[in-house]
Amino acid sequence: MTLSPISLSSSYTTTISQPHHCSLFNTTTSTTATSLNLKFCSLKPEPFAFTSLRHRSHHNHPFRRTHFNAISSALSNNGTAPKSFDYDLLIIGAGVGGHGAALHAVEKGLKTAVVEGDVVGGTCVNRGCVPSKALLAVSGRMRELRNDHHLKSLGIQVSNAGYDRQAVADHANNLASKIRGNLTNSMKALGVDILTGFGTILGPQKVKIGSSNNIVTAKDIIIATGSVPFVPKGIEVDGKTVITSDHALKLETVPDWIAIVGSGYIGLEFSDVYTALGSEVTFVEALDQLMPGFDPEISKLAQRVLINPRNIDYHTGVFASKITPARDGKPVLIELIDAKTKEQKDTLEVDAALIATGRAPFTQGLGLENIDVTTQRGFVPVDERMRVIDANGSLVPHLYCIGDANGKMMLAHAASAQGISVVEQVTGRDHVLNHLSIPAACFTHPEISMVGLTEPQAREKGEKEGFDVSVAKTSFKANTKALAENEGEGLAKLIYRPDNGEILGVHIFGLHAADLIHEASNAIALGTRIQDIKFAVHAHPTLSEVLDELFKSAKVKAQASDQVKEPVAV
Numbered sequence: 001m002t003l004s005p006i007s008l009s010s011s012y013t014t015t016i017s018q019p020h021h022c023s024l025f026n027t028t029t030s031t032t033a034t035s036l037n038l039k040f041c042s043l044k045p046e047p048f049a050f051t052s053l054r055h056r057s058h059h060n061h062p063f064r065r066t067h068f069n070a071i072s073s074a075l076s077n078n079g080t081a082p083k084s085f086d087y088d089l090l091i092i093g094a095g096v097g098g099h100g101a102a103l104h105a106v107e108k109g110l111k112t113a114v115v116e117g118d119v120v121g122g123t124c125v126n127r128g129c130v131p132s133k134a135l136l137a138v139s140g141r142m143r144e145l146r147n148d149h150h151l152k153s154l155g156i157q158v159s160n161a162g163y164d165r166q167a168v169a170d171h172a173n174n175l176a177s178k179i180r181g182n183l184t185n186s187m188k189a190l191g192v193d194i195l196t197g198f199g200t201i202l203g204p205q206k207v208k209i210g211s212s213n214n215i216v217t218a219k220d221i222i223i224a225t226g227s228v229p230f231v232p233k234g235i236e237v238d239g240k241t242v243i244t245s246d247h248a249l250k251l252e253t254v255p256d257w258i259a260i261v262g263s264g265y266i267g268l269e270f271s272d273v274y275t276a277l278g279s280e281v282t283f284v285e286a287l288d289q290l291m292p293g294f295d296p297e298i299s300k301l302a303q304r305v306l307i308n309p310r311n312i313d314y315h316t317g318v319f320a321s322k323i324t325p326a327r328d329g330k331p332v333l334i335e336l337i338d339a340k341t342k343e344q345k346d347t348l349e350v351d352a353a354l355i356a357t358g359r360a361p362f363t364q365g366l367g368l369e370n371i372d373v374t375t376q377r378g379f380v381p382v383d384e385r386m387r388v389i390d391a392n393g394s395l396v397p398h399l400y401c402i403g404d405a406n407g408k409m410m411l412a413h414a415a416s417a418q419g420i421s422v423v424e425q426v427t428g429r430d431h432v433l434n435h436l437s438i439p440a441a442c443f444t445h446p447e448i449s450m451v452g453l454t455e456p457q458a459r460e461k462g463e464k465e466g467f468d469v470s471v472a473k474t475s476f477k478a479n480t481k482a483l484a485e486n487e488g489e490g491l492a493k494l495i496y497r498p499d500n501g502e503i504l505g506v507h508i509f510g511l512h513a514a515d516l517i518h519e520a521s522n523a524i525a526l527g528t529r530i531q532d533i534k535f536a537v538h539a540h541p542t543l544s545e546v547l548d549e550l551f552k553s554a555k556v557k558a559q560a561s562d563q564v565k566e567p568v569a570v
């Protein structure tokens, strides 16, 4: 194995903790320096490995013939553009963003390669969505089996539900391996070349793979290099008692008492897991309320159901300014300061601390300076079509950035959708992704989901643009299926324009909220108005009737309601 040292310089005043779980990212543990050295190793010795099973013949593809002739003569002055190309499309990073783009590119007939410096699947598959959902599946079952009151009301008796920590950890790890295999095989089967090594952009349409001179050219390049945990300055991560999600997902321990710094998605999902497995949790949140990113009404309800009745306490409006791992028989020490005044507030002594304070883009060492691109807090600046913008504000020809690395929306399906959107563009069809139609979900028990604007955001927009905003709500308590499951605790909230029936946002808290949101997100994506969707029929009894009722309860002005779409004869 060849280790390729890459000197990274960071503009952060914080620490970036690289994925510790993976020996391939050979890195020092977190430091508080403003720059850090990181070693990134190739999986295979140079030259880089071609792992595709078969190649489609792309050379006669009509698009290839035309677009190669039309290579922009306006390329920037950073190196010269190649005259012919190894690939139509080269994607740096084989996470879900890169994978989604690659599959769509093959469908469009592009000769495609992905460059991956670690393992296929990136954060989502190896250190994110996939293993966390495996742990949350266990959390859900444990909650049910330990909820005597709930079980009794259904007439069920269970005694002594327990778990085997290592077996739970294995479930998460095995699932990640399985999905990683599926992703790899799907690309290989379609003829996508998987080039192993760290990708560095040398100039327009040119990428070096690994540390030696393996240079690959491509007509279009997509940066899809993702993100790593963001660890604020002053926090020392040791990977054992002070951990990030990368470590927590391995479930090496279930601490008796764990502080979770940050009550966003990661904090909330892990509080669900840890409390189900028996830990006591203390949240430390910098803003004045828990779950500050969600619609305030939903956060309030979530706090009532997911926080207050559980073994959780919290400190809001405080920063964890210094965290020292447990050592020499002392517990983990967390110094709290007031988020506004910066005055010392308290010191917590806990068994462990999970740092869930957001994620930092992984864009160091990418060679962005070679194409005159300056990152913004590490994020690659892009326009609404994911085209990379250089330091002068001009678009860099043939270069795109998708997923966590551009920071538009740090979600797996957003990364993939952005990749598909780019492929549409490079194959001649203009496409702009509507990020307000992309749903998000937090997989707690019960789940939280959302799409579009929160109520405060919608009201602010309405005020600026001069339209009224209305809100409709329905409760899960009135839903037959939810009641049959004895899961009536839930709310769906619709934020809309009463003048024209436009859906501005939908927020759901309740059983299977993550699955229910898609009716709303599809409606926003397709521009469907409330006066149309309210006539859509839902099977009875299903949870989807919560949304049916929600749309029906909205009060759209008569004029707009009269313009119902023409019926389609069958």
Ligand SMILES: Cc1cc2nc3c(=O)[nH]c(=O)nc-3n(C[C@H](O)[C@H](O)[C@H](O)COP(=O)(O)OP(=O)(O)OC[C@H]3O[C@@H](n4cnc5c(N)ncnc54)[C@H](O)[C@@H]3O)c2cc1C
Binding pocket: 092, 093, 094, 095, 096, 097, 098, 115, 116, 117, 118, 119, 120, 121, 122, 123, 124, 125, 127, 128, 129, 130, 132, 197, 198, 199, 200, 224, 225, 226, 227, 245, 266, 362, 365, 366, 402, 403, 404, 405, 409, 410, 411, 412, 413, 414, 415, 443
């Ligand atoms: C604990 C956790 C749970 C999450 N749960 C969810 C969820 O339930 N749903 C959801 O939608 N999102 C979830 N996310 C977010 C989701 O994982 C990310 O939004 C998503 O992985 C971003 O995809 P990406 O393709 O942009 O980047 P990544 O998945 O990070 O992939 C980037 C890839 O690029 C590689 N790479 C980086 N630099 C180079 C280089 N120079 N050369 C070669 N290769 C390189 C990396 O090794 C990596 O494989 C979760 C995240 C975490 C941490």
Ligand SMILES: NC(=O)c1ccc[n+]([C@@H]2O[C@H](COP(=O)([O-])OP(=O)(O)OC[C@H]3O[C@@H](n4cnc5c(N)ncnc54)[C@H](O)[C@@H]3O)[C@@H](O)[C@H]2O)c1
Binding pocket: 232, 261, 262, 263, 264, 265, 266, 267, 269, 284, 285, 286, 287, 291, 292, 293, 318, 319, 320, 321, 356, 357, 358, 359, 409, 410, 411, 440, 441, 442, 443
């Ligand atoms: N189910 C999902 O889709 C899912 C699950 C996990 C993660 N993710 C993605 O991963 C990303 C990262 O998640 P996350 O939960 O780490 O970030 P987040 O941005 O959702 O939440 C971070 C929280 O930490 C708080 N915070 C920041 N610094 C602090 C400090 N020093 N002291 C106390 N509080 C502090 C912030 O106010 C915020 O509430 C998210 O953007 C999300 O999109 C998604």
